[in-house]
Amino acid sequence: DIQVTQSPSTLSASVGDRVTITCRASQSISSWLAWYQQKPGKPPKLLIYRASSLESGVPSRFSGSGSGTEFTLAISSLQPDDFATYYCQQYSSSTPKFGQGTKVEIK
Amino acid sequence: EVQLVESGGGLVQPGGSLRLSCAASGFTFNSFWMTWVRQAPGKGLEWVASLKHDESEKYYVDSVKGRFTISRDNDKNSLFLQMDSLTVEDTAVYYCAKGGYTYAPDSWGQGTLVTVSS
Numbered sequence: 001d002i003q004v005t006q007s008p009s010t011l012s013a014s015v016g017d018r019v020t021i022t023c024r025a026s027q028s029i030s031s032w033l034a035w036y037q038q039k040p041g042k043p044p045k046l047l048i049y050r051a052s053s054l055e056s057g058v059p060s061r062f063s064g065s066g067s068g069t070e071f072t073l074a075i076s077s078l079q080p081d082d083f084a085t086y087y088c089q090q091y092s093s094s095t096p097k098f099g100q101g102t103k104v105e106i107k
Numbered sequence: 108e109v110q111l112v113e114s115g116g117g118l119v120q121p122g123g124s125l126r127l128s129c130a131a132s133g134f135t136f137n138s139f140w141m142t143w144v145r146q147a148p149g150k151g152l153e154w155v156a157s158l159k160h161d162e163s164e165k166y167y168v169d170s171v172k173g174r175f176t177i178s179r180d181n182d183k184n185s186l187f188l189q190m191d192s193l194t195v196e197d198t199a200v201y202y203c204a205k206g207g208y209t210y211a212p213d214s215w216g217q218g219t220l221v222t223v224s225s
Binding site for chain 1: 154
């Protein structure tokens with residue numbers, strides 16, 4: 001199975017900060033990586049697919065980059081609505097895996 | 108608008124069974140992989156199972172193989188998860204999602220809670 005390791009597990013930041021979250025795959029997954037945002041009591045929301053494609057309706061302050069085994073989600077200017085937990089997911093194999101999650105907290 | 112509505116969750120004793128359903132609308136159901144994902148209380152997301160549009164391929168996480176069965180009824184735009192031999196470790200909110208292998212799940216239901224407890 002292809003594993004994904006996400007870091008950091010928690011991130012404290014202020015409104016207006018640029019933040020980045022990293023996801024590493026245990027082997028190459030090309031660009032088969034997605035990023036999700038989840039708020040308490042809600043289902044995940046797709047932000048980025050194919051490593052860097054912005055899902056329709058998602059603000060442009062979110063961006064994804066990377067390929068192979070190293071990927072990054074960036075939020076260019078953190079907004080109050082962005083405080084949430086973020087997950088990466090590899091979907092290159094028949095047994096997809098999620099990262100452990102990154103909770104973005106208010107500093 | 109894509110809508111996915113799960114049902115069938117509840118409280119069940121260890122060793123028991125439950126069948127989850129997911130009613131889909133707003134897209135061509137019989138063209139898409141479908142997936143179940145679960146989230147234990149206070150924990151992260153765990154992919155459970157995925158099923159190809161024509162049921163020719165289905166995959167499970169190791170921890171549920173032999174106990175859970177994913178299926179679908181394309182005529183009724185419905186996805187199912189039959190869960191047998193349930194353990195306390197299966198306690199979670201179960202989400203139905205549109206997508207799967209090489210297609211990032213892009214629409215999710217609100218989830219249904221399964222509690223396994225004596």
